Amino acid sequence: MKEFRFTLANEPGTLAEVATALGAENVNIDSIVGVPGGSRVCLLADDADKARAVLQELGVTFEEQEALALDLPDRPGELGKLLGRLASAGVNLDSVYPAVAANRVILTGDGIADFDIE
Numbered sequence: 001m002k003e004f005r006f007t008l009a010n011e012p013g014t015l016a017e018v019a020t021a022l023g024a025e026n027v028n029i030d031s032i033v034g035v036p037g038g039s040r041v042c043l044l045a046d047d048a049d050k051a052r053a054v055l056q057e058l059g060v061t062f063e064e065q066e067a068l069a070l071d072l073p074d075r076p077g078e079l080g081k082l083l084g085r086l087a088s089a090g091v092n093l094d095s096v097y098p099a100v101a102a103n104r105v106i107l108t109g110d111g112i113a114d115f116d117i118e
Contacts, residue, residue: 001069002048003095003108004055006062010039018043021054030069031099031106042095044069044106066113069099069106079105091115 008014015034018041022029028046035042044067045051055062072078082105086093093109 001044001067002051003065003067003106004043004045004048004051004062005065006041006043006055006060008039008041008060014039015041018055018058018060021058022051025050025054027051027054029100031097033095033097042097042108044099065094065108067106067108068112068115072105086112086115089115 008018019029022045026047027050029043030046031042031044033042034040043051048064052062052064070082072082083093083096086109089111091109091111093112095106095108097106099106
């Protein structure tokens, strides 16, 4: 799974333009987070190739990073267990945020693509 990271102008409608263009190409946004202080956006879509093409067509400069989407049990301590396993495996996380689907978490970082979730 690919995460797309980009910065948009902090103006009304800039993110709407991206979301509308993705929707017009039938690309579903699986997860999105905006970070204050710079209009930084991290986005996962169900079709990375189409999402990449849309961002390029819009002239959005972006970075791609491997991401892992996991469904977690809805119980106290589950995220801590997962993060502990990642730490033990030497995975250095760059980001953690929720997905659109309930109880799903998105993780990015060095070594995440090689992490065995079993």
